[in-house]
Amino acid sequence: MSSATGAPRVHSRFKPGHRGGGGRPKRQRNGRTVLQNTLDERITIREGKRTRSLTKHDAIILRAVNDAISGDAKALSNLITLMRLYGLIEQPQETTSTQPFTADDLDIITDFVGRLGNQAGPTQPPESNAKPDTREDEPPSKETKETKS
Secondary structure: OOOOOOOOOHHHOOOOOOOOOOOOOOOOOOHHHHHHHHHOOEEEEEEOOEEEEEEHHHHHHHHHHHHHHOOOHHHHHHHHHHHHHOOOOOOOOOOOOOOOOOHHHHHHHHHHHHHHOOOOOOOOOOOOOOOOOOOOOOOOOOOOOOOOO
């Protein structure tokens, strides 16, 4: 028997202590939230005789720094990239001047070479990239004519 119109009968009602239909399902979290919560979890690490509790995020950075210091080239590259990302170091300056030596530069080089005791001046790059004619040194080739028979 039901006590009110539309209410379930007593034998089909949920028993005390048992969960009902569960209600609305939980929303699925996005990847950023899952990653953030995972990196915020605390772990215990041991440094020498001492133990420390820190977040996984801090442990990853600590490991990267220690690997870079120990000589791991890839870890060093990753650490430098990370430091640039956080603004701890500046981006490398790109060379803006790609012009060849000026007359002043050549004078300075000549003076420097002269002070070293070498009396020869600095060598100039060739004016053209054309290959010099070296056919004079080669023996004449024998040309044979083929005739049809």
